[in-house]
Amino acid sequence: MSNDTPQIRQKINVCVFISGRGSNLKAILEACENPNFPARVSCIVSNKPDAGGLEYAQQYKIPFAVISHKDYTNKQDFEQGILDALTHEPIDLICLAGFMRILSPYFLTRWGDNIINIHPSLLPKYKGLDTHARAIEAGDAETGCTVHYVIPEMDAGEIILQRSIEITKNDTLTTLAQRLLGEEHFAYPEAIKAVVEQKFTQHYEPKLDLSLTNTTQGKQDMTDKEVLNGHKEMWASFTNTMKFGTLSIIVLLILMALFLL
Ligand code: GRF
Secondary structure (H helix, E strand, O other): OOOOOOOOOOOEEEEEEEOOOOHHHHHHHHHHOOOOOOEEEEEEEEOOOOOOOHHHHHHOOOOEEEOOHHHOOOHHHHHHHHHHHHOOOOOOEEEEOOOOOOOOHHHHHHHOOOEEEEEOOOOOOOOOOOHHHHHHHOOOOEEEEEEEEOOOOOOOOOEEEEEEEEOOOOOOHHHHHHHHHHHHHHHHHHHHHHHHHHHHHHHOOOOOOHHHHHOHHHHHOOOHHHHHHHHHHHHHHHHHHHHHHHHHHHHHHHHHHHHHO
């Protein structure tokens, strides 16, 4: 195995935020069923009690929380309500999938750059709503979807990946949205994979490739158990050296005594 190979051993924990039908959530859940996919969905958050996507939480037996913005008098309390709910499950990455609330810096700074979103346009074109109508109206030859990191400025974070489709002259809002949704379902799992490979690789144990322990990278990736075993080996080799040294001195003393006699 080369040292450049991402050393993914364990799945990262993803929390998916939804507000509606949850077809992207379903695509992520299906991708996670593959043992080689580097993520699992550890929980789901919806700001709408009647979001269709919540049925997948039940189907896949994933813990979920409904935190309705309507139950709070201000945005900060609503976001604090979500933050509190998030403490119950392990989460490495938040995936917004049709989550229709804009998260404020209050929330975002608590998650650093570990929040991503899917947007139905080829950003930076058409930030915000009605992306398909705007693309058709502008006479664009293509449109697409973008998975990007979330920053306080809406739909403006670093792009992780995009997929595009042609806009044909027969396309209506419905046909375009439908075709693009199919692309989104490929894009989101691909983007999660890319994020894990970019950001999370070093958090996980390396594969048991002994050649790695001779490199800086290997040492950084050693688990506590491996470090402990290393210490034990050093101690064993030290005591062996001591035993050998003591024996040599005794033999030397005997030889000297015999010589003097
Ligand atoms: C998708 O088109 C996504 O790009 C946008 O909201 C829609 C969510 O659809 N952000 P679904 O709930 O995942 O089916």
